[in-house]
Amino acid sequence: MARRYQHTPGDLEDLIQGGTLGRIRAVERFDPSLGYEFSTD
DSSP: OGGGGOOSTTHHHHHHHHHHHHHHHHHHHOOGGGSOOOOOO
16 A cells, blocks of 8 residues: 555655554554454454
Protein backbone atom coordinates (compact mmCIF):
# COMPACT_ATOMS: atom_id res chain seq x y z
CA MET A 1 0.00 0.00 0.00
CA ALA A 2 2.86 2.38 0.78
CA ARG A 3 4.06 2.14 -2.84
CA ARG A 4 0.97 4.12 -3.93
CA TYR A 5 2.23 7.14 -1.98
CA GLN A 6 5.90 6.79 -2.89
CA HIS A 7 7.22 9.76 -4.84
CA THR A 8 10.96 9.12 -4.65
CA PRO A 9 12.94 5.93 -3.90
CA GLY A 10 13.84 7.05 -0.36
CA ASP A 11 10.22 7.76 0.54
CA LEU A 12 9.16 4.10 0.67
CA GLU A 13 11.14 3.27 3.81
CA ASP A 14 9.88 6.44 5.52
CA LEU A 15 6.27 5.58 4.65
CA ILE A 16 6.61 2.04 5.98
CA GLN A 17 8.25 3.27 9.17
CA GLY A 18 5.49 5.84 9.67
CA GLY A 19 2.84 3.15 9.30
CA THR A 20 4.63 0.90 11.76
CA LEU A 21 4.89 3.69 14.33
CA GLY A 22 1.19 4.42 13.89
CA ARG A 23 0.31 0.78 14.60
CA ILE A 24 2.54 0.74 17.68
CA ARG A 25 0.82 3.88 18.98
CA ALA A 26 -2.61 2.32 18.33
CA VAL A 27 -1.68 -0.83 20.27
CA GLU A 28 -0.43 1.23 23.21
CA ARG A 29 -3.66 3.24 23.35
CA PHE A 30 -6.05 0.33 22.76
CA ASP A 31 -8.40 -0.42 25.65
CA PRO A 32 -10.21 -3.77 25.27
CA SER A 33 -12.43 -2.96 28.25
CA LEU A 34 -14.40 -0.63 25.96
CA GLY A 35 -15.75 -3.70 24.18
CA TYR A 36 -14.01 -3.28 20.81
CA GLU A 37 -11.78 -5.74 18.95
CA PHE A 38 -8.38 -4.66 17.65
CA SER A 39 -7.79 -5.31 13.95
CA THR A 40 -5.23 -4.10 11.41
CA ASP A 41 -7.16 -5.23 8.31
